[in-house]
Amino acid sequence: MSATEPAAVAETPDLYGAYPRLSEGQIERLAERGERRATEAGEVLFREGDEGYDFHAIVAGRVAVVQGQGPDERLIAVHGPGRFLGEVSLLTGQPSFLTAIVREAGEVLVVPVDELRDLVARDSALGDLILRAFLMRRSILIGLGAGIRIVGSRYSRDARRLREFAARNRIPHRWIDVEKDPEAEALLRELGIAPEETPVVVWRGEQVLRNPAGEELARVLGLPASHSDDAICDLVVVGSGPAGLAAAVYGASEGLATVALDAVAMGGQAGTSSRIENYLGFPSGISGGELAERAVIQAEKFGARLSVPSEASGFEQRDGHFAVRLDGDGNRLVEGRAVLMTTGVHYLRLPVERLDEFEAESVYYAATEAEALMCAGDPVAVVGGGNSAGQAALFLSRHVPVVRLLAREDDLTRCMSRYLIDQVENAPRIEVMLNTEVRELVGDDGVLEQIVVEDNRDSERRTIPAKAVFVFIGAEPHTGWLGGRLELDERGFILTGAAMPGCRLLETSLPGVFAAGDVRSGSIKRVASAVGEGSMAVRLVHEYLADRHSWQQPGQT
Numbered sequence: 115m116s117a118t119e120p121a122a123v124a125e126t127p128d129l130y131g132a133y134p135r136l137s138e139g140q141i142e143r144l145a146e147r148g149e150r151r152a153t154e155a156g157e158v159l160f161r162e163g164d165e166g167y168d169f170h171a172i173v174a175g176r177v178a179v180v181q182g183q184g185p186d187e188r189l190i191a192v193h194g195p196g197r198f199l200g201e202v203s204l205l206t207g208q209p210s211f212l213t214a215i216v217r218e219a220g221e222v223l224v225v226p227v228d229e230l231r232d233l234v235a236r237d238s239a240l241g242d243l244i245l246r247a248f249l250m251r252r253s254i255l256i257g258l259g260a261g262i263r264i265v266g267s268r269y270s271r272d273a274r275r276l277r278e279f280a281a282r283n284r285i286p287h288r289w290i291d292v293e294k295d296p297e298a299e300a301l302l303r304e305l306g307i308a309p310e311e312t313p314v315v316v317w318r319g320e321q322v323l324r325n326p327a328g329e330e331l332a333r334v335l336g337l338p339a340s341h342s343d344d345a346i347c348d349l350v351v352v353g354s355g356p357a358g359l360a361a362a363v364y365g366a367s368e369g370l371a372t373v374a375l376d377a378v379a380m381g382g383q384a385g386t387s388s389r390i391e392n393y394l395g396f397p398s399g400i401s402g403g404e405l406a407e408r409a410v411i412q413a414e415k416f417g418a419r420l421s422v423p424s425e426a427s428g429f430e431q432r433d434g435h436f437a438v439r440l441d442g443d444g445n446r447l448v449e450g451r452a453v454l455m456t457t458g459v460h461y462l463r464l465p466v467e468r469l470d471e472f473e474a475e476s477v478y479y480a481a482t483e484a485e486a487l488m489c490a491g492d493p494v495a496v497v498g499g500g501n502s503a504g505q506a507a508l509f510l511s512r513h514v515p516v517v518r519l520l521a522r523e524d525d526l527t528r529c530m531s532r533y534l535i536d537q538v539e540n541a542p543r544i545e546v547m548l549n550t551e552v553r554e555l556v557g558d559d560g561v562l563e564q565i566v567v568e569d570n571r572d573s574e575r576r577t578i579p580a581k582a583v584f585v586f587i588g589a590e591p592h593t594g595w596l597g598g599r600l601e602l603d604e605r606g607f608i609l610t611g612a613a614m615p616g617c618r619l620l621e622t623s624l625p626g627v628f629a630a631g632d633v634r635s636g637s638i639k640r641v642a643s644a645v646g647e648g649s650m651a652v653r654l655v656h657e658y659l660a661d662r663h664s665w666q667q668p669g670q671t
Contacts, residue, residue: 123176123217126191132250135196136171140240141223144171147233148225153177159199159214159222163318165336167210169230170199175220179212181260182319190260192217198244201251202284205231205411208336211261211286235415245411249404252284256483261286262335265301266313268293268475269560272325273313279328281484282379282386283422284403285335289488328378328423338380338410338420347371347419349655350438350450352426353592355382356641357631358456359409360648366416368652373448374418375438377425381406382458383589383632384641386480387502388509392533393641403482405641424448426457427595436627451662452655455600455608455622455629456648459589464497468555476555476562478584481506486513489582495565497552498586499523504534506584511543518578520550522570552583591633600624607635618654620647626658 126133136144148168153159153175160167162181170177172193179190179199190212193199199214204227225233234241255261264280266273268291280287292298292309305322307314315323317334326334349365351358354376365372379385387402413420428439437447461479463469469477478485481496486509494514496507499521507519519538526535526546538544547567553575554566565580591606601609601623608629611619613636620628630647632639637647 123178124192125176125194125197129254130250132247132254133191133193133197134243134247136198136243140237140243141171141173141196143233143237143240144169144225144230145223147229148223150221150223152221153216153219155216155219157216159216160210162211162213163209165209166207166227167200167204169204169225169227170214171223171225172197172199173221173223175216175222176218177222178215178217180215181212183213186319188260190255190258195220198247200248201255202248202407202411203252203336205245205248206336206338206407206414211255231415245408249407252286252407253401253404253483255286256284257487259286259288259487261288263288263290263301263316264313265290265298265307265316266292267309270313271474274474275328276313276315276326276331277484278480279331279378279423281480281482282381283332283335283337284379284385284407287484289484332423337422338414345371346435346449346451347373348450348659349373349452349454349652350436350448351375351454351456352438353382353456353458353631353633354380354420354422355456355458355631355644356384356405356409357458357644357648357651358382358454359406359413360645361454361456361630361651362413362418362420363409363416364649364652365655366413366418368656370652370655372413372418373450374413374420375424375426375440375448376420376422378423379406380410380420380422382456383461383480383502384644386482387505387641388481389505390641392531401482402641421448429453429596429599431624451626452658453627454648454651454655455596455627455633456631456644457592457595458632459591461585462588462590464552464555464583464585464587466552466555471560472555472557472562472583475560476557476582478582479586481509481584485582485584486510489514491515492581493518493579494582494584495520495552495578495580496584496586498588499526500529500586501531501534503584503586504530504538506586507544508534508537508541510584511541515543517541517544518580519544519546520552520567521546521548522551524549524571555583589632593633600627600629603635605635607637608633609635618657620651620654621658626662628654 178192181188348370349372351361351374354374362374384402385406389399391399425441427441436453437449440446490513493516495518497520507517511517550567553568557563568575628651630651631644
């Protein structure tokens with residue numbers, strides 16, 4: 115439906131708490147921080163691509179939120195009195211992904227973002243209402259395929275890289291396949307781009323980025339960027355999964371000048387989890403992406419500086435402090451008096467032939483809305499017997515006709531939580547295949563059709579249909595970039611605490627350098643424990659800095 119049609123003036127019903135209505139008292143408190151002004155039909159309150167736009171609450175009239183313009187305009191929602199505009203980008207400093215147009219003249223209350231942040235920090239009820247709505251709206255945009263458009267071939271590794279970058283950073287986007295999507299040819303012709311020149315990213319309907327690097331795309335879309343400040347901070351957090359984000363929140367809130375870095379996206383591997391159901395305080399569960407978004411907003415509120423993509427490529431000591439070298443950023447150094455390593459792990463790849471042939475299109479290492487949309491309606495296989503595999507299978511079963519969960523163990527209780535096992539075994543679209551390992555991938559032209567699996571008890575093989583394979587078969591620590599400067603265990607995880615005589619808990623073989631989360635030897639691979647270790651590390655950093663200060667000579671830094 116076009117937003118210009120009369121029926122579009124009707125208010126959009128509230129969806130899952132995405133479009134709540136403010137109380138009179140909440141509007142009065144907001145009015146103390148902003149100003150009321152009249153609106154006219156057709157007036158644009160903010161446009162797609164605008165940076166630093168204000169918070170708008172509707173006092174009277176109707177406002178439509180749309181994407182695109184002219185014949186390409188797409189109605190997202192219509193809001194009436196008591197509703198408010200915006201989504202997560204308003205709080206994180208990203209440009210707007212949508213345009214707000216007045217459909218019925220009335221009045222709006224305009225509140226500057228800084229005033230809004232201060233108010234919601236003081237008013238928890240109002241803050242929770244707005245934050246929940248913003249997070250839900252971001253999920254709706256992702257599900258609708260709003261935002262940027264990524265155009266390319268499903269066989270292109272660069273296209274896969276761009277899609278994964280957008281998905282991991284929860285950037286609303288639509289994937290347009292030049293081989294399959296009927297819109298692709300006309301769009302490329304309009305943009306003056308040949309198919310062989312793809313992948314491209316289209317932003318605001320007109321700006322075209324040709325195979326952009328992650329840094330370029332992050333800059334255009336307003337993701338947390340690296341800072342040019344050369345001052346030495348108190349704490350550098352390398353890796354921004356649950357442990358790193360917890361350290362950023364607690365470090366900044368307790369007065370430490372804190373910088374947090376991540377190579378791909380805030381949230382780490384946990385950010386790819388479709389649903390975490392046993393995390394304290396969220397009885398109905400929470401997605402890893404939403405948990406990461408909440409933590410990012412919280413960390414920035416306390417003054418932590420976040421940077422993505424910022425991949426650490428080297429580490430060294432210099433002049434009584436530490437320096438982390440960033441790859442692809444002019445070899446820039448981020449320097450700190452203490453460092454926390456929370457670089458996590460990489461998922462292992464399937465040890466089968468032809469993996470490279472199918473990996474760009476049909477093999478995934480995360481199960482988010484983006485991947486679910488790619489394989490909706492097709493049979494899929496999930497390989498692994500741990501919690502990540504169980505969560506992925508449950509999530510995918512809501513989008514595909516059948517999910518086959520392939521586990522090499524003879525009993526899921528060896529690696530999976532009991533609550534997940536119960537849900538998996540009772541899900542009608544999930545078929546659990548124990549003692550099963552993948553031996554072959556079968557298909558043509560890079561398109562997966564089937565997989566050959568083997569029973570590891572009697573070596574019997576069978577072929578099952580699968581258009582996509584989701585792999586969760588274990589992980590290896592991301593420590594190769596350290597260059598041997600820290601002591602590691604035999605598997606490459608960082609040794610800390612009791613394993614290093616004379617060290618503080620979580621401290622590595624190098625005083626002042628700590629490790630937390632999955633990358634630490636002996637850690638419990640759970641989100642809650644990673645958050646606990648990240649927050650605990652901040653207390654230990656304080657102790658280290660206090661001890662260091664006590665023995666430094668006056669005038670030293």
